[in-house]
Amino acid sequence: xxxxDCLLQFTLFQGMSHADLMQVAGHTKFNFSKLSVGKxxxxxxxxxxxxxxxxxxxxxxxxxxxxxxxxVTESISAPYILQPEHIFGITQRYSSxxxxxxxxxxxxxxKQEVLLLLETQLVFRLNMLNMxxxxxxxxxxxxxxTAPRTLPERITRFFFSRCLYPAGPKTFHILMQQIAKELNxxxxxISVALNKMQAEGLLTLHRGRIEIPMLExxxx
Numbered sequence: 001x002x003x004x005d006c007l008l009q010f011t012l013f014q015g016m017s018h019a020d021l022m023q024v025a026g027h028t029k030f031n032f033s034k035l036s037v038g039k040x041x042x043x044x045x046x047x048x049x050x051x052x053x054x055x056x057x058x059x060x061x062x063x064x065x066x067x068x069x070x071x072v073t074e075s076i077s078a079p080y081i082l083q084p085e086h087i088f089g090i091t092q093r094y095s096s097x098x099x100x101x102x103x104x105x106x107x108x109x110x111k112q113e114v115l116l117l118l119e120t121q122l123v124f125r126l127n128m129l130n131m132x133x134x135x136x137x138x139x140x141x142x143x144x145x146t147a148p149r150t151l152p153e154r155i156t157r158f159f160f161s162r163c164l165y166p167a168g169p170k171t172f173h174i175l176m177q178q179i180a181k182e183l184n185x186x187x188x189x190i191s192v193a194l195n196k197m198q199a200e201g202l203l204t205l206h207r208g209r210i211e212i213p214m215l216e217x218x219x220x
Contacts, residue, residue: 003025003030004018004021004022004024004025006053006055006107007021007024007025007107008021009053009055009078009079010053010079010081011081011127011130011131012051012081012084012124012127012128012131013123013124013127014127015123015126015127016121016123016124020121020123024117024121024124028109028113028116028117029109029110029113030107030108030109031050031107031108031109031110032105032106032107033105033106033108034103034104034105034106035057035099035100035103035104035105035106036100036103037100037101037102037103038099038100039099039100040097040098040099041059041082041098041099041100041104041106042082042094042097042098043094043097044062044063044064044093044094044095044096044097045093045094046093046094047092047093048083048086048087048092048093048094049087049092049110049111050087050108050109050110050111051081051082051084051087051108051109051111051114052081052082052106052107052108053079053080053081053106053107053108053109054076054078054079054080054081054082054104054105054106055078055079055105055106055107056078056104056105057077057078057100057101057102057103057104057105058075058076058077058078058100058101058102058104059075059076059077059080059098059099059100059101059104060073060074060075060076060098060099060100060101061073061074061075061076061096061097061098061164061165062096062097062098062099063095063096063097063162063163063164065162069174069175069178070162070172070173070174070178071172071173071174072162072163072170072171072172072173073170073171073173074163074164074165074168074169074170074171075101075168075169076164076165076168077168078104078105082094082098083095083096084128084131085131085132085135087111087114096164142161151183151185151189151190151193152193152196152197154183154185155179155183155190155193155194155197156218156219158179158182158183159172159212159215159218160215160218163215166215166216167214167215167216168214168215168216169211169212169213169214169215170211170212170215171209171210171211171212172209172210172212173208173209174208174209174210175208176190176191176194179194194210197218202217202218203218
């Protein structure tokens with residue numbers, strides 16, 4: 001696949017003319033790499049000095065709560081950009097760990113190259129602003145959404161709010177007692193609701209672990 005075809009997979013480069021893409025491809029320092037199965041790409045807390053684009057393959061993302069009472073693993077397929085909002089701002093560190101679930105192809109751009117693209121490429125600059133604005137608006141809207149009416153709906157929102165990507169397979173490493181604490185409900189009620197969701201084929205319960213084959217099915 002040509003470099004400009006790879007770039008067009010990603011929102012940041014969409015809308016650019018062929019001439020602009022050729023200029024970007026010819027003047028930007030891209031780093032190309034491969035990641036074999038099981039290899040770590042970035043670790044939570046590491047400095048975010050690059051934009052990393054996953055052009056093929058599937059990543060395994062792992063996010064841990066501050067008190068370590070909940071750990072979420074999820075599969076995220078290409079095309080995907082690793083936490084682009086973390087390259088700027090107060091905390092310029094990754095908040096999740098990423099490793100290769102399948103062989104992956106990657107393109108990375110150093111932060112200085114990103115700043116140069118922002119300065120010289122209007123479409124890239126607008127796409128970056130739109131992406132950051134959309135994320136800010138999405139997060140600000142969370143508090144104003146209609147409150148869940150039932151316990152399964154509250155559990156579903158709990159799951160969605162802790163995932164990086166709102167679809168696909170997820171694994172929650174968490175105790176029912178902790179979910180009950182988070183939702184201010186009893187462990188018995190949480191157990192009944194989760195077992196009902198399991199009977200409906202929406203998830204599978206294990207000791208200290210909940211497997212969700214398709215997160216989006218919880219909304220159906």
